[in-house]
Amino acid sequence: xxxxxxAGFTMMTPLSSAAALGDALLAMGLLSPDLLRIARLExxxxxxxxxxxxxxxxxxxxxALRDALSANLGKASVDLAHVMADAAALTLLPKEVxxxxxxxxxxxxxxxxxxxxxVADSHDLPGQDRxxxxxxxxxxxxxxxxxxxxxxxxxxxxxxxxxxxxxSIDGIVAEIENNGAGTTTPAGEQEFSQxxxxxxxxxxxxxxxxxxxxIHFEPEENFLRIRYRQDGILRQIRALHKSCWSxxxxxxxxxxxxxxxxxxxxxxxxxxxxxxxxxxxxxxSSQPTLHGENMVLRVLDRQKGxxxxxxxxxxxxxxxxxxxLLARPEGVILLTGPTGSGKTTSLYAILNRINSERIHIMTxxxxxxxxxxxxRQTSMSDALxxxxxxxxRAMLRQDPDVILVGEIRDExxxxxxxxxxxxxxxxxATLHSNSAVGALPRLMDIGVTPEILxxxxxxxxxxxxxxxxxxxxxxxxxxxxxxxxxxxxSEDAVAPQIYQPAGCNHCHFTGYRGRLPIMEILRVDSxxxxxxxxxxxxNELLRHARQQGFCALAxxxxxxxxxxATALTELxxxxxxxxxx
Numbered sequence: 342x343x344x345x346x347x348a349g350f351t352m353m354t355p356l357s358s359a360a361a362l363g364d365a366l367l368a369m370g371l372l373s374p375d376l377l378r379i380a381r382l383e384x385x386x387x388x389x390x391x392x393x394x395x396x397x398x399x400x401x402x403x404x405a406l407r408d409a410l411s412a413n414l415g416k417a418s419v420d421l422a423h424v425m426a427d428a429a430a431l432t433l434l435p436k437e438v439x440x441x442x443x444x445x446x447x448x449x450x451x452x453x454x455x456x457x458x459x460v461a462d463s464h465d466l467p468g469q470d471r472x473x474x475x476x477x478x479x480x481x482x483x484x485x486x487x488x489x490x491x492x493x494x495x496x497x498x499x500x501x502x503x504x505x506x507x508x509s510i511d512g513i514v515a516e517i518e519n520n521g522a523g524t525t526t527p528a529g530e531q532e533f534s535q536x537x538x539x540x541x542x543x544x545x546x547x548x549x550x551x552x553x554x555x556i557h558f559e560p561e562e563n564f565l566r567i568r569y570r571q572d573g574i575l576r577q578i579r580a581l582h583k584s585c586w587s588x589x590x591x592x593x594x595x596x597x598x599x600x601x602x603x604x605x606x607x608x609x610x611x612x613x614x615x616x617x618x619x620x621x622x623x624x625x626s627s628q629p630t631l632h633g634e635n636m637v638l639r640v641l642d643r644q645k646g647x648x649x650x651x652x653x654x655x656x657x658x659x660x661x662x663x664x665x666l667l668a669r670p671e672g673v674i675l676l677t678g679p680t681g682s683g684k685t686t687s688l689y690a691i692l693n694r695i696n697s698e699r700i701h702i703m704t705x706x707x708x709x710x711x712x713x714x715x716x717r718q719t720s721m722s723d724a725l726x727x728x729x730x731x732x733x734r735a736m737l738r739q740d741p742d743v744i745l746v747g748e749i750r751d752e753x754x755x756x757x758x759x760x761x762x763x764x765x766x767x768x769x770a771t772l773h774s775n776s777a778v779g780a781l782p783r784l785m786d787i788g789v790t791p792e793i794l795x796x797x798x799x800x801x802x803x804x805x806x807x808x809x810x811x812x813x814x815x816x817x818x819x820x821x822x823x824x825x826x827x828x829x830x831s832e833d834a835v836a837p838q839i840y841q842p843a844g845c846n847h848c849h850f851t852g853y854r855g856r857l858p859i860m861e862i863l864r865v866d867s868x869x870x871x872x873x874x875x876x877x878x879x880n881e882l883l884r885h886a887r888q889q890g891f892c893a894l895a896x897x898x899x900x901x902x903x904x905x906a907t908a909l910t911e912l913x914x915x916x917x918x919x920x921x922x
Contacts, residue, residue: 362391366401376400390462396493399714403492419459419489421445421499430456436504438475442468445499447489455485461493494619501550510547510579513540517585537588541596542614545623545638547578549616552855554640554681556623558593560586560633572808572856573681576849583632590627590634597625605629619644624708646711650690654857656900658892662862663802667695672799673762675749677774683806683858684771685710688745691769692716695743704745705732721747733757737764746770752788759789762797776894777803777863778883781873795874801863805894805915807907809855811848815840815905824909827921828899840905857906859897859916864889895921 363381366372372395384394395401430446433456439445443465448457456476460469469486476484517536544567548556553569560566565586567579594601597610610625622641627634655663666674676684689711696702696715707721707729717739719732727735729746730753736744749755749772762768774780780801784794820828820836830837842852863886865873872882883891898912912918 459491556638558636678804700742706747729754777801795870808853814843814845
């Protein structure tokens with residue numbers, strides 16, 4: 342137990358026994374008196390415990406709450422991400438009991454007949470009594486329980502991880518195929534008992550756990566294809582009989598607020614689903630096709646969507662240059678890249694980095710994917726009857742310091758974004774162009790004059806995402822002559838060692854698991870402003886950028902290949918290497 346605590350346990354100094362949780366959070370500086378007062382007012386309406394009310398309102402994170410409870414109660418807290426549960430403890434307490442009591446068995450000491458549990462609420466005595474009674478019936482003796490505080494969502498995720506998923510897709514599919522997909526619910530039977538309801542829930546849960554960014558339901562003439570987009574690549578995970586799709590489609594429409602009677606026009610919806618005790622949003626889109634309605638669900642996992650800037654996996658040089666761009670208080674910073682290149686994740690990481698109570702950040706997005714605290718976010722929709730240009734014009738009357746424009750699509754939006762920069766604001770926006778330098782002629786093509794561009798553009802970031810090689814199965818090889826040429830390696834030097842994908846159970850035999858970004862960051866200095874003002878060619882702009890240390894996407898990607906993070910074939914899929922051949 343002593344060793345285990347070193348690996349993930351924290352014992353905090355207990356506060357006064359009279360100190361309440363709210364006072365503990367105030368003392369730690371994690372909560373203001375105003376927010377505590379609001380939480381207590383909401384608590385009086387909902388009847389929730391204060392700790393659950395605070396996390397539901399988003400006033401404190403579960404991690405901060407765990408530490409505060411630990412300090413208030415004088416109990417040890419545990420980070421389940423850094424602690425392994427003992428197999429003996431898991432065997433003694435089945436999954437059903439652990440879920441019902443909302444606990445995770447960590448250790449069982451047979452000599453002392455003591456079970457150590459991770460709990461979210463140390464005051465949940467009925468849950469602990471349920472565990473104690475079950476263990477007494479199984480072991481024939483009363484077991485002593487030792488509790489350690491952990492985050493509620495971490496406990497549920499750990500239960501799924503150690504015991505397996507609560508919902509078996511294979512079992513539900515077999516039930517539907519044996520009993521029929523369109524069965525109705527008998528009187529008095531709960532809705533969740535319907536196999537179609539359980540199947541949709543199981544697929545959504547499985548997609549989140551597998552790290553999918555999108556779920557595709559694609560009806561063909563004789564069957565339904567279900568695919569996940571993982572690491573930017575679509576992978577088929579199921580093929581169901583076509584009779585299943587009608588009930589499944591209706592279920593998705595119902596939970597996402599769409600019109601179930603409308604089958605001939607595209608629709609959009611949204612649904613929030615609980616996975617491992619945390620909310621996950623899904624953006625739903627339906628499209629009529631030859632064989633029925635095609636459904637695509639975009640997974641918006643807040644836990645993964647808002648990533649700290651330091652955790653994006655950028656090189657030290659790229660991070661330093663990006664920090665230098667952010668230090669400039671006024672001007673436009675553009676992010677370019679195709680759909681699915683991680684622009685939104687990078688923008689949110691940047692906003693999260695600069696976000697504080699001292700500045701006013703406003704965004705115009707189409708739509709808002711991840712809510713950020715303090716930031717004023719507006720979702721563009723047809724109901725608003727407002728485009729990006731009018732939205733920026735309206736936001737300028739709201740006294741913003743920083744403005745995020747979801748996308749520069751036309752001249753009006755571009756002009757308004759640069760006018761906002763000219764009046765002392767820092768503006769972030771996305772733009773479709775092939776490269777960072779290529780964004781400059783693209784802006785001029787839209788209608789932004791060189792006179793407006795010069796002096797008001799901070800920099801341009803072009804981004805792509807590379808699949809990361811699976812660390813468990815990647816294979817080392819010596820680069821061939823062709824590969825050395827693509828890597829820019831001298832033919833006289835010894836060929837370097839690089840890695841290629843192999844495939845294993847861990848990566849579903851793709852050879853890749855996870856993704857990493859590569860960026861080319863163009864910093865616009867005073868000399869570059871002069872080149873822009875006199876309408877210099879792209880080659881002239883690129884030549885000057887390289888003199889200032891500009892590193893292109895291909896060069897950033899080659900560095901990742903030589904570091905063993907990705908494969909050369911993956912880099913060739915994403916970046917243009919034709920100039921190196």
